[in-house]
Amino acid sequence: MTTDTVTTIGGTLVQHGRVSDRIYVMHLSPRDLPGILDDLDGLAQRERYTKIFAKVPASALPLFLARGYVVEARVPRFFRGREDGCFASKFLDRKRRQESADTAGVLAAVREKAGDARPAGLPPGWKYSVATEDDADDLAALYGEVFATYPFPIADAGYLRETMAGDYRYFSVRTADGRLAAASSAEIYPDDENIEMTDFAVHPDFRGRNLSGYLLSRMEEEMWAAGMKTAFTIARALSYSINITFARAGYAWAGTLVNNTNICGGFESMNVWYRPLAG
Template sequence: MTRSDPVIRVGRSLIQHGRYNNRIYLMKLDPGDTDRIIGWIRGTLEEEGYTKVFAKIPQSASPEFEREGFGVEAEIPGYFSDGDSCLFMGKYTDPSRREYHEEGVAATVRTALERADSGHHPLKEGYLIHEADASDAEALAGLYGTVFPSYPFPIDDPGFIRDSIQSGETRFFMMMHGETLLAAASAELDPDSGTVEMTDFATLPEARGLGAAGVLLGHMEVIVRDDGYHLAYTICRGEEPPVNILFARGGYRFAGTLPNNTRIGEGCESMNVWYRSLLTNPSSD
């Protein structure tokens, strides 16, 4: 079995679907495609029998999805350039996939919120942040393959990383000590909405404790804000305190939980959504 699911276009919209996550993920909806997408989802569910559909859509398109049996799981206000909110909506064909460890996720969120807005430490002397280009794809893929036993996208594949960089859709950033790559993260850009998904954070075990993720997050915020992006968000593991604390410390707000959304290892994990406006000062110490 592959370690990720393919991404396709349906009309002008973007969808990931497959057996690996046993789901359909509507990554980007062109509002003009709404009826076509809903029809495609119906047909694909009937044919493939996936247990979840996960849709990231403008709030203005939500009535059609609600009529199709979708419910809101998270919301980011002011996401789109016209001021519309972004809704993360879910539909389940297997009721058991809707059930998740709510107590564990809630405890993680509480722990993160105790550190809210406390900021991140600056980059330590002797370390540098370097924006990756296509020649760094092999090193990045090696880092991700070492840190993550599985991942929803094939970031352990140098070709995937190289294509992402060359397309301009994703900017990868690397924390270096001399010639050694210690940590990395990426900013996935959506010019249409002016938003950025902060994702793909990975730190080698020997570099933990250096505050690499916080440094990378703050650096990426400054870069993309200066390029005109107005909002950043993330979809992170719901019961992993460190990554939730990372975003809470950086001024991100909790938007909701996506039950049993993403395959990590041998099972599906629930994911938390956090967001922040980049029109305020970026996270700092």
């Protein structure tokens, strides 16, 4: 599975590469402003990327808007439970900005059932756990089977072990006989006091059991206990199942990132969903 690169520019964490043909500012260091804007433009020009998108505090948004960015999603109290956050994007190719799929139709269908909460539980003998390094091989195998392409190298057991040692937590559901049925992860941003609920994968043999919904509820418990203020996700806009999982769990739609990510074999738009965990 080919993936993009995660690196730093100054104190700002970014991902970029050919797979998703973009730059993603994962964590913006305010100390890098305004110079980071020139750095991002220069990197995009050198590599001929067609999109830059960034998670930006509302206080810094005017600097990005002045440089041609547009707001594709907005999350109230995203940073430390106090300051709004914006997903600001700069399109460097007009074709990248044109939505061709019926993402609005999926979103409308999902919103109709947003209040239709489903109880989440496991069959007798099945077990939920926070994954450890011993689970990395099984996790990588599951991710490799479910995702033909992915923006991060989650089909690499070495990468999973490395991120487990940092600000990632992985979660798993196993059957009574020990098979890995489903997995997910929480990407923790401790300085921002928010977490991305991500990397949901259910083995084809075990779909239709609301395992993603179960994982999400347990993840929220873990992250609330860790003091995180806001949970969010960046979900495939054409996937009814993952969007309904978050809608049913009480998450609010923040916006759609157009042609944002190369996942499952092609470029797709992504929906941002969020939910306050405290206060």
